[in-house]
Amino acid sequence: MATPDAVVIGAGPNGLVAANILADAGWRVVVLEAAPEPGGAVRSDRGLDPDYVHDLFSAFYPLAAASPVIRDLHLERHGLRWSRAPAVVAHPLEDGRCAVLGSGVHDTAASLEAFAPGDGAAWERLYALWQRIGDDVLGCLFTPFPPVRAGLRLAARLRAAEGLRVARTMLLPARRLGEEEFSGEGARLLIAGNALHADLGPESALGGGFGWLMCMLGQAYGFPVPVGGARALTEALVRRLEARGGTLHCSRAATRVVVRGGRAVAVRTEDGVEIPARRAVLADVPAPLLYERLVGEEHLPARLRSDLRRFQWDFATVKVDWALSGPIPWRSEGARRAGTVHLAEGLDELTLFSAQIAMSQVPRVPFVIVGQMTTADPTRSPAGTESAWAYTHVPQAITGDAGQDGAGAITGKWDEREKEEIAARVEAQIERYAPGFGATVRARRVLAPPDLERLNPALVGGAVNQGTTNLHQQLLFRPVPGTGRPRTPVRGLYLASATAHPGGGVHGAPGANAARTALRALNLRGTPAP
Incomplete structure (x- = not known):
């Protein structure tokens, strides 16, 4: 076989996007994946019940639907189909009220108007702002930092004074943004709840901007799901890559990036084989794992080694899957x-x-996020049933349990007793708004942080966003200060994972940025010697 132009470590969505873009440019690409199947955090199975499809990690994909990176790959030509629930997001309360992010802006406005007069119009104003600047905001988000072209377009669209006000709004905590824009509780809950899809609490800077972004994506694109399960998105990426001559090797773990003369020249696998990379190595691997395990300290500057010790993971995650005999009986x-x-x-x-x-x-x-997958995609389980999951967050390092004392406390061992305890809290929260939920449960699976990391080692400690979304580790601070771009201290090695800007979510931007940077570097330097 001819020497690959590039070796991509990791067949998660970012690795597969990077490989596709390089293959489109005519490069010979080999992708190495340690797991038996590709996908990273975009996988599904029938392990709980053979009649039910469950997504193991991520499930809803508004960022993929909005991403120009994913859109330009035309994955529909390779079998991908999207499905959507009748409504996007709901936040019920015990008194029966419910804030609903509907399929249309007027539906959402009507729901929020029931909480406070004027809030419907306020939502429509925020959505009108999104319609005016949303494409440029996404352009800024999905390109390397600083986003020169998209930033200039955004600046031209907004006069200086308005631009400053929009920037301030994006930096607000979710609570403050909600207080400034809305009188009632409904819209405030939609924004704050969406911010907590990451690790941005109501008082965190940037939480308002992130919550607004997720709400506007939901309003514009819905929260779509791949028909048949998350793995359908991965399968489309793989089919596209293979149609362009790329090669994928699963159950082939990379153990070392081989560096000679300050340049990445090959990847060594667990069987001791070195796979040469004529032009580049791209790593869909969290930055701390890439540098500390695959590259080695001897190839890293002292400042980077110091900065890596300050890298902050996001909240740990606990996920519960259910096979339900019927829809959840929400009030x-x-x-x-x-x-x-x-x-x-x-x-x-x-x-x-x-x-x-x-x-x-x-x-x-617990704050609980519930996914009703059959509601979103009827292929996920038999008619009249529901394939459902929920997740909540816990600390990365647990020092106490606010819900239990003594022998009943969750300590972070995550043995069967502790998994049962956290699942009971999640289910009690669902019963609070859906009495009788427990009677619909046919089967249940609890995935604690160590289980998530075992299934996908990139989710260190159950950190599904590969690093905090808080402001101090975003933009040019991601993954460490002074970066924000996919280049690394090793020539020919590019960071293509969600630890790179713009971070977590299935949108392909880190992979695309890494691939395009590698292509530009080749144009500037010429072809490296074999």
Whole structure:
């Protein structure tokens, strides 16, 4: 076989996007994946019940639907089909009210108007702003930092004074943005709940901007899911790559990036074989794992080694899957129609949840995000049933349990007792808004942080975003200060994982940025010697 032009480590969505872009440019590409199947955090199985499809990690893909990177790959030509629930997101309350991010802006506005007069119009104003600047915001988000072209377009669209106000809005905590824009609780909960899809609590800077972004993506694109399961997205990426001559090797773990003369020249696999890379090595691997395990300290500057010790992972995650005999019996009609349901009794409960995690305590009452997958895609389980999951967050390092004392406490061992305890809290939160939920459960699977990391080693400690979304580790601070671009201290080695800007979510931007940087470097330097 001819020497590959590039070796891509990791067949997650970013690695597969990078490989596709390089293959489109005519490069010979080999992708190495340690797991028996590709996909990283975009995988699904029938392991709980053969009649039910469950997504193992990520499930809803508004960022993929909005991403120009994914859109330009035309994955529909390779079998990908999207499906959507009748409503996007619902946030029910115990008194029966329910904030609903609907399939149309007027549907959402009507839901929020029921919480406070004027909030419907306020939502429509925010969406009108999104319609005016959304494409440029996404352009800034999905390109290397600083985003020169998209930034100039955005600046031209917004006059200086308005631009400053938009920038301030994006930096606001979710609580403050909600207070400034809305009188009622409904819209505030939608923004704060969406911010907590990452690790941005109601009082975190940037939380308002992130929550607004997720809400606007939901309003514009919905929260779509691949028909048949998350793995359908991965399968389309693989088919496209192979149609362009790329090669994928699963169950082939990389153990070392071979560096000679300050340049990455090959990748060594666990069987001792070196696979040469004539032009580049791209790593869809979290930055701390790439530098500390695959590259080695001898090839890294002292400042980078020091900065890596300050790298912050995001919250750990616990996920529970269910095979249900019927739909979840929500009190609120709005929750029955939504693919995603947020559960917390008001903004203060979200603040308390976030504060307890900040104090390294397992929260007493979890904020729960529920996915109703059959509602979103009827192929996921038999007619009249529901394939459902929920996740909540816990600290990376647990020092206490706000919900239990003594022998009943969750300590972070994550043995069967502790998994049962956290699952009981999640299910109690669902029962709070859907009495009788427990009677619909046919089967259950609990994935604690060590289980998630075992299934996908990139999710260190169950950190599904590969690093905090907080402002101090975004933009030019991601993954460490002074970066924001996919280049590394090793020539020919590019960081293509979600630890690179712009971070977590299935949008392909880190992989695309790494691939395009490698292509530009070749144009500037010429072809490296074999």
